[in-house]
Amino acid sequence: xxxxxxxxxxxxxxxxxxxxxxxxxxxxxxxxxxxxxxxxxxxxxxxxxxxxxxxxxxxxxxxxxxxxxxxxxxxxxxxxxxxxxxxxxxxxxxxxxxxxxxxxxxxxxxxxxxxxxxxxxxxxxxxxxxxxxxxxxxxxxxxxxxxxxxxxxxxxxxxxxxxxxxxxxxxxxxxxxxxxxxxxxxxxxxxxxxxxxxxxxxxxxxxxxxxxxxxxxxxxxxxxxxxxxxxxxxxxxxxxxxxxxxxxxxxxxxxxxxxxxxxxxxxxxxxxxxxxxxxxxxxxxxxxxxxxxxxxxxxxxxxxxxxxxxxxxxxxxxxxxxxxxxxxxxxxxxxxxxxxxxxxxxxxxxxxxxxxxxxxxxxxxxxxxxxxxxxxxxxxxxxxxxxxxxxxxxxxxxxxxxxxxxx
Amino acid sequence: xxxxxxxxxxxxxxxxxxxxxxxxxxxxxxxxxxxxxxxxxxxxxxxxxxxxxxxxxxxxxxxxxxxxxxxxxxxxxxxxxxxxxxxxxxxxxxxxxxxxxxxxxxxxxxxxxxxxxxxxxxxxxxxxxxxxxxxxxxxxxxxxxxxxxxxxxxxxxxxxxxxxxxxxxxxxxxxxxxxxxxxxxxxxxxxxxxxxxxxxxxxxxxxxxxxxxxxxxxxxxxxxxxxxxxxxxxxxxxxxxxxxxxxxxxxxxxxxxxxxxxxxxxxxxxxxxxxxxxxxxxxxxxxxxxxxxxxxxxxxxxxxxxxxxxxxxxxxxxxxxxxxxxxxxxxxxxxxxxxxxxxxxxxxxxxxxxxxxxxxxxxxxxxxxxxxxxxxxxxxxxxxxxxxxxxxxxxxxxxxxxxxxxx
Numbered sequence: 085x086x087x088x089x090x091x092x093x094x095x096x097x098x099x100x101x102x103x104x105x106x107x108x109x110x111x112x113x114x115x116x117x118x119x120x121x122x123x124x125x126x127x128x129x130x131x132x133x134x135x136x137x138x139x140x141x142x143x144x145x146x147x148x149x150x151x152x153x154x155x156x157x158x159x160x161x162x163x164x165x166x167x168x169x170x171x172x173x174x175x176x177x178x179x180x181x182x183x184x185x186x187x188x189x190x191x192x193x194x195x196x197x198x199x200x201x202x203x204x205x206x207x208x209x210x211x212x213x214x215x216x217x218x219x220x221x222x223x224x225x226x227x228x229x230x231x232x233x234x235x236x237x238x239x240x241x242x243x244x245x246x247x248x249x250x251x252x253x254x255x256x257x258x259x260x261x262x263x264x265x266x267x268x269x270x271x272x273x274x275x276x277x278x279x280x281x282x283x284x285x286x287x288x289x290x291x292x293x294x295x296x297x298x299x300x301x302x303x304x305x306x307x308x309x310x311x312x313x314x315x316x317x318x319x320x321x322x323x324x325x326x327x328x329x330x331x332x333x334x335x336x337x338x339x340x341x342x343x344x345x346x347x348x349x350x351x352x353x354x355x356x357x358x359x360x361x362x363x364x365x366x367x368x369x370x371x372x373x374x375x376x377x378x379x380x381x382x383x384x385x386x387x388x389x390x391x392x393x394x395x396x397x398x399x400x401x402x403x404x405x406x407x408x409x410x411x412x413x414x415x416x417x418x419x420x421x422x423x424x425x426x427x428x429x430x431x432x433x434x435x436x437x438x439x440x441x442x443x444x445x446x447x448x449x450x451x452x453x454x455x456x457x458x459x460x461x462x463x464x465x466x467x468x469x470x471x472x473x474x475x476x477x478x479x480x481x482x483x484x485x486x487x488x489x490x491x
Numbered sequence: 492x493x494x495x496x497x498x499x500x501x502x503x504x505x506x507x508x509x510x511x512x513x514x515x516x517x518x519x520x521x522x523x524x525x526x527x528x529x530x531x532x533x534x535x536x537x538x539x540x541x542x543x544x545x546x547x548x549x550x551x552x553x554x555x556x557x558x559x560x561x562x563x564x565x566x567x568x569x570x571x572x573x574x575x576x577x578x579x580x581x582x583x584x585x586x587x588x589x590x591x592x593x594x595x596x597x598x599x600x601x602x603x604x605x606x607x608x609x610x611x612x613x614x615x616x617x618x619x620x621x622x623x624x625x626x627x628x629x630x631x632x633x634x635x636x637x638x639x640x641x642x643x644x645x646x647x648x649x650x651x652x653x654x655x656x657x658x659x660x661x662x663x664x665x666x667x668x669x670x671x672x673x674x675x676x677x678x679x680x681x682x683x684x685x686x687x688x689x690x691x692x693x694x695x696x697x698x699x700x701x702x703x704x705x706x707x708x709x710x711x712x713x714x715x716x717x718x719x720x721x722x723x724x725x726x727x728x729x730x731x732x733x734x735x736x737x738x739x740x741x742x743x744x745x746x747x748x749x750x751x752x753x754x755x756x757x758x759x760x761x762x763x764x765x766x767x768x769x770x771x772x773x774x775x776x777x778x779x780x781x782x783x784x785x786x787x788x789x790x791x792x793x794x795x796x797x798x799x800x801x802x803x804x805x806x807x808x809x810x811x812x813x814x815x816x817x818x819x820x821x822x823x824x825x826x827x828x829x830x831x832x833x834x835x836x837x838x839x840x841x842x843x844x845x846x847x848x849x850x851x852x853x854x855x856x857x858x859x860x861x862x863x864x865x866x867x868x869x870x871x872x873x874x875x876x877x878x879x880x881x882x883x884x885x886x887x888x889x890x891x892x893x894x895x896x897x898x
Contacts (some may be wrong), residue, residue: 102842105857122532125525125552126796128843128857145532147552257838389533393852408848415822433511436535441815445800450512450535462535 112173113140391419427487519580798826847857
């Protein structure tokens with residue numbers, strides 16, 4: 085163990101005999117934790133979970149579960165005692181608590197100095213701009229008058245009206261929540277009501293959305309997955325295609341390099357998803373702008389479970405333990421991930437049988453969550469040589485499970 | 492659920508909300524249970540474990556663990572209450588207990604009438620002979636004099652001496668335990684000391700060992716994995732190559748058909764491993780003889796975790812729940828599994844780092860077991876187009892982890 089989770093002896097006292105394999109403490113019991121546990125089992129890694137309830141997605145399938153509130157420092161401390169490293173299913177743990185754990189001598193990965201860029205969109209934009217990463221034009225705005233001023237500035241640069249603009253609370257948003265598209269200063273009152281600072285961004289006229297996923301370890305080893313296309317419906321990820329079809333080779337390379345550079349500059353440890361807009365300049369030259377960062381396994385990387393030599397989850401585990409990283413290369417020409425959202429009918433099991441019978445190659449990943457309309461309850465992966473076929477199979481299965489496709 | 496685990500409503504009362512996914516009760520906490528749980532997580536299946544101790548391989552990673560003795564019927568009954576189906580990590584549960592569970596209305600898969608063929612080598616040989624499956628010549632023997640008589644009979648048929656012979660206790664043996672090779676009647680006293688019936692078999696002069704793995708569901712759907720070559724060292728599986736290199740196509744097809752027929756005739760539900768000897772007739776014609784049967788996921792199928800579209804563990808889960816089976820086809824030209832046995836040095840973690848760094852494509856599966864010399868503590872899978880390379884990588888990793896290779 086010496087030199088792997090640095091500065092700490094492994095928590096071997098908790099297990100009998102000579103086992104020296106480390107314990108990962110995972111904060112948050114959602115599906116990302118569930119799938120990280122799944123990926124850690126073959127690695128022989130011990131997994132300890134801090135979960136809101138015993139019914140959470142990951143808590144159903146893990147052995148060492150602490151039920152408690154991650155917002156409470158003493159709960160976090162008690163949980164972290166006996167763990168070799170702490171990592172996360174979500175970005176909501178308060179920065180000061182992470183600093184306190186570090187002060188206690190517990191490695192936190194990604195660490196609070198990196199994680200703040202995934203927690204606070206204002207900090208993220210400022211830092212990305214500082215390191216020269218291409219971003220949409222943006223400004224922290226205090227009120228609707230500020231929004232109008234920012235719109236006027238964009239209008240002066242581009243011609244046109246400046247609106248519509250995108251407003252985001254700098255903290256707390258996900259899956260389209262905490263995001264507003266406003267067409268005038270009058271429409272801009274709502275985002276300010278939460279009392280959280282608001283970031284205004286130009287509404288990017290993008291060709292499509294991409295994601296560049298990389299994994300970085302504490303000693304600086306890093307791997308890049310192929311850049312993927314991510315298709316959103318109503319602000320929620322619907323389909324991911326790996327690799328992004330028809331993507332300009334130089335642009336793909338540039339996007340991966342950008343993600344690796346962001347990971348290094350921000351000191352990220354573990355999986356980093358860089359969500360990108362692909363845009364075309366007036367002369368037709370393609371380029372990318374950074375939309376969002378996520379410092380954990382990410383929906384745009386779920387395809388790697390069945391489509392890559394090493395999944396994002398396995399590489400996240402390896403990274404936070406400072407183990408050598410696994411090969412991120414694809415195993416198939418095309419892999420497609422389709423998110424399974426809850427539909428109106430709560431029992432998915434009958435639909436599930438039908439999908440298995442229809443497509444014996446289908447890879448299903450269910451999260452053990454109650455079905456609620458629009459809720460992410462699972463995903464499917466398909467792979468093969470023919471993109472049309474691979475896409476059609478994933479879309480059929482996701483639609484059939486949701487109940488929007490009947491045959 | 493209706494119609495899948497037949498005759499029982501799903502145990503949904505144990506879980507909140509509308510979740511109707513079934514609960515598998517797994518008897519035995521070894522690595523097969525561990526890897527079955529791992530495979531069940533993406534399927535959304537609830538997993539309940541009956542384990543000898545809380546430290547058993549599977550008990551470390553599962554959420555719903557009952558610690559108790561499977562030989563005690565009341566323990567089994569209490570465990571099975573709330574499970575939709577019972578399946579096994581090993582074949583040691585007494586037949587009368589399985590019948591009692593069935594009488595209670597709990598589906599047991601494989602059922603006791605099938606499982607007895609994997610529990611009792613005498614019953615297995617009698618039944619296989621009855622259905623015309625090719626077996627080594629064999630006889631139940633009562634004492635060394637019986638052994639001598641059987642040897643004399645073989646000598647009369649073949650010329651030669653009849654010896655050496657293989658003696659096996661009909662119950663309780665595994666990994667070379669409960670098996671003796673004797674060169675004379677005088678050497679044949681030991682096997683009779685346990686008071687268990689003894690089976691004598693001719694010592695087959697085989698070319699190599701093969702395994703034909705199939706999975707069968709209650710409604711009779713079945714899939715066959717490619718026939719593999721299994722290399723043993725000191726009676727313990729060392730390396731598995733999928734598919735078996737240079738295997739005669741007709742023989743491979745015949746071996747798969749034989750395994751499917753045995754599964755159907757014996758009413759197997761779940762994974763069935765048919766261990767085979769490949770032999771050559773005097774005229775050079777290759778054929779197979781059945782060596783052993785195992786009715787559960789099997790060491791000769793571990794390669795499927797990384798080498799097949801659907802792993803043996805996922806298909807075992809699907810079969811015992813009567814879900815449609817997944818595609819058993821290989822994903823790579825060659826996949827090699829190398830067993831990791833414990834060596835003299837109890838800490839494997841440092842070696843583990845080295846193996847990961849040396850081969851980023853290596854797939855490691857650790858069981859969370861204490862390292863003891865000769866004990867199976869994990870396995871590695873490698874895959875690719877070049878068999879020599881794939882074999883060398885698996886052998887290096889397995890040897891390095893054990894400590895028999897130093898660089």
